[in-house]
Amino acid sequence: MSQSVYDRIGGEAAVNAAVDLFYRKVLADDRINGFFADTDMDKQAAKQKAFLTMALGGPNNYTGEDMRKGHAHLVERGLNDSHFDAVMENLGATLKELGVPDDLIGEAAAIAESTRNDVLGK
Amino acid sequence: MSKVVYQGRSYERQDDETVLRCLLRNEIHVPYSCESGACQSCVMQVTSGEIPPNSQEDLKETQKSLGYFKPCVCKPEGDLEIIALDDAHKQKHRVTVVEKCFLNGEILRLRLACDEPLEYRAGQFINLFNGDLIRSYSLASLPGSDEMLELHIKRVPTGAMSNWLCDDVQVGDQLSIAGPMGECFYHEVDGEEGLLAVGTGSGLAPLWGVVRDALAQGFEKPIILCHGAMSAENLYYVDELRRLEKAHPNFSYFPCLSDVDVAELPAGMFSGYPNDVAFAQQPTVVKWQIFLCGHPEMVDQTKRKAFLLGASLTDIHADPFVLASSA
Structure with a gap:
């Protein structure tokens, strides 16, 4: 198996650099920040890190079922494709800002995209 | 082969086994989730022994100094004594x-x-x-x-x-x-640019300790303390903080009154909420250490604002308990 994007961009240290950047973009994005209004920021940052680790093909134990359960309460509040697209946009912008090459960003986007149906409970 | 000591009992750790896996294999039920060092559900505290640096990666400097580590990615060379954070x-x-x-x-x-x-x-x-x-x-x-x-x-x-x-x-x-x-204390961070402390009411208590601690440790960058109350009678330690300001040119104290109009302000005091006064004084907080205590809504709002203005989450310190006085 070829090396994951996660390993190629520098593993956990690279993800740590990405977490603050990504989460700051998400919180500043009026299209989606309403979903994060009442969350504990430290816990949320840990979740963002787990998400980024997964999107980059790093070690994780998340299943489609976890994704479904974890987002069901947000789907009830109206989470839909447009919000998912906004998160994808923030992910791409974060990786670009960190100087990740376009082909690797494409790979990360494809992994994140593969969770769409589970996240949106389709 | 090394040992893990937990709650007075010793467990043999198998080669290449993480501390978390060793505990689970011995039917010790500790909380965990991602097993990849991301979610921090399993964080414990080491009381004796050496832990590899990767098991503290991305924890706050204050947590590292207390020996907090992530058992799910920890494979120590030697023996470890550990406790749960609750203990x-x-x-x-x-x-x-x-x-x-x-x-x-x-x-x-x-x-x-x-x-x-x-x-x-x-x-x-x-x-x-x-x-x-x-x-x-x-x-x-x-x-x-x-x-x-x-x-x-x-x-x-x-x-x-x-x-x-x-x-x-x-x-x-x-x-x-x-x-x-608690982890709401000063610990030196590489490249730190300043220290911002914001509190309301008796939330001044930890900040009074933290600011003096940073000064005692030789912190030379700017330190800003904004203490909020409804009116001047609800403030305290005003003279003490003014004396501290005189003794340390890098320390500035802003007493903030939320219920007093600008026209009626006592000399040297500010009108408004302490978090608003703080960000008016210091609009960017990249590489700043932030300490917050007091009204829960103020703490939440200020945490978010400080983060959006560039502070790293690992540099924002606020206690998990809610002041009964402000609930």
Whole structure:
């Protein structure tokens, strides 16, 4: 198996650099920040890190079922494709800002995209 | 082969096994989730032994200095003694009340002598017991400088603990406390640019300790302290903070009054909420350390704002307990 994007961009240290950047973009994005209004920021940052680790093909134990359960309460509040697209946009912008090459960003986007149906409970 | 000691029992760790896996294999049920060092559900504290640096990656500097680590990615070379974070909170101490004094109409200062010296960092908190009643209070004292433990207690009209402390407890009484706990203390961070402390009411207590601790450790970058209250009578330690400002040119103190118009402000005071005054003074906080204590809504809002203005989440410190006085 070829090396994951996660390993190629520098593993956990690279993800740590990405977490603050990504989460700051998400919180500043009026299209989606309403979903994060009442969350504990430290816990949320840990979740963002787990998400980024997964999107980059790093070690994780998340299943489609976890994704479904974890987002069901947000789907009830109206989470839909447009919000998912906004998160994808923030992910791409974060990786670009960190100087990740376009082909690797494409790979990360494809992994994140593969969770769409589970996240949106389709 | 190395050993993991937990709750007085020793477990052989198999080659290449993480500390978490070793505990789980021995049917010790500790919380965990991602097993990849991301979610921090399994964080524990090491009390003896060496942990590899990767098992502390992305924890706060304050947490690292307390020995917090992630067992799910930890494969130590040698033996380890570890405790659950909850266990650290159960250490009880006897203290004697040595001074009782009201700092203003609603805030009581208690000074306590501990039977055995208490090891703590300025800004941490303790739990105080009265029978079944338990409340958390931040320590305002600075170890090494203040001989006694100092607590600031706001009298809450319906508060069983605060009324008992204000009315019934006498100098000479013995009380029971547990702790210290919390990560709201100053710890040097590489490249730090400043320290911003924002508090309301008796939320000044840990900040009074943290600011003096940073100064005592030789912190030379700007330190800004914004303390908020409704009116000047609800502030306290104004003279003490002004003296500290005179003694340290890098320290600035902003007393903030939320219910007083600009036209009626006492000299040297500011109108508005302390978090608003803070960001007006310091609009960017990249590489700043942020300390917050007081009204829960103020703490939440300020945390978010500081993060959006560039502070790293690992540099934002606020205690997990909610001040009864502000609830």
